[in-house]
Amino acid sequence: MQSHALEMAHVAATARTGQGRFNLYAGIHKALRAFMADTLLAVGRADPTDATDVNQAATRVGELMDLCASHVAHENDFAHPALEARCPGICEPVAQDHEAHLRHIAHLRDAAQSLLKTETSEREPALQALYLGLALFVADNFQHMHTEETVHNSALWAAYSDAELIGIHDALLATVPPAEMMLVMRWMLPQLNAPERLGVMQGMRAGAPAPVFEGMLTGTQGLLNPRDWAKLARGLGLPPVPGLVAV
Structure with missing residues (x-):
């Protein structure tokens, strides 16, 4: 119990240290957590008698394993x-974790x-064996991502300016294929809080071709509940949807 209390205190201190700082891990990790959890639930409820x-x-x-392998590489x-x-x-x-994750990814891909x-x-x-193996993979990755978001983030904030971190982030994004980017956005945008989501979409509007932004905006509307969409539309200066009020 005491160790958990100390860990929570460390998490709170890290969050305060990083307040207002550029977070290299936050968005993609929210996407991965959502994709992992949803996939685990889908495998768990799959009917083995239904092809x-x-x-x-x-x-x-298979899709999840491909994205996880790409994330390790990034x-x-x-x-x-x-x-x-x-x-x-x-x-x-963490590098040792990555090696273990790649072995686990290969095993789960083969099992699927x-x-x-x-x-x-x-x-x-x-199917039950796949479910149990995936559950262990998800549990291990949740712990792994926690280390990155506390230990690694603290080190990055101490050693780099936000401008430098954004440069690293942008260089990484430039290597991501369009199909992978669309998959990440599908799982990331609904999981971000409203200010995070607005920041992502403002950045995309500033840096992406207009048709790409419009396509992403249309897709995003289909992923968000009405209140979250109204907040995003207001932040982007879009015309309000009649009868829709963000509380």
């Missing part, structure tokens, strides 16, 4: 070199593919 349910569960796991290529350049040695524990070829009579245990 469509089984196919959808396996496909969802952090290895951008966040870790920045950290090691000014805080040598800080990345070693094998599920598609499993005889009907064997689907139930195979």
Whole structure:
């Protein structure tokens, strides 16, 4: 109990330290947590006697594993070199996590593919095994992301200015393929709080071609509840929707 109290105190201190600072991890980690949790629930409720349910569960796991593998690569290529350049040695524990995650990703990807070829009579245990393996993966990643958002963020804020952090972030984004970016936005935008969401969309409006921004705006409206959409529309200076009031 005492260790949890100390950990919560550390989290609160980190949050205060980072107040107003650029957070390299916040948005993508909210997206990953949502995608992981939703996929775990989808696999857990999949009907092993229904081929469509089984196919959808396996496909969802495959999509999640692809995004997780790409996320590991992005952090290895951008966040870790920045950290090691000014805080040598800080990345070693998390780098070991990344290696373990890639092995776990390969195992879950294989399990999902094998599920598609499993005889009907064997689907139930195979689906349960996939569910349990995915649950462990999600649990491990939640703990991993916590370390990055506390230990690594504290180091980044101490060693880099916000302008430098934004430069690292923008360089990373420039390497993300459009399909991956759309998938991330689908899981990220509904999970951000209103000020975070507005900041993302303002940045996109300033930096992306108008048709890309308009397409993302249309897609975002379909992902948000009416109150969140009204807040975003007001922040972007869009005409209000008749009869819709943001409280």
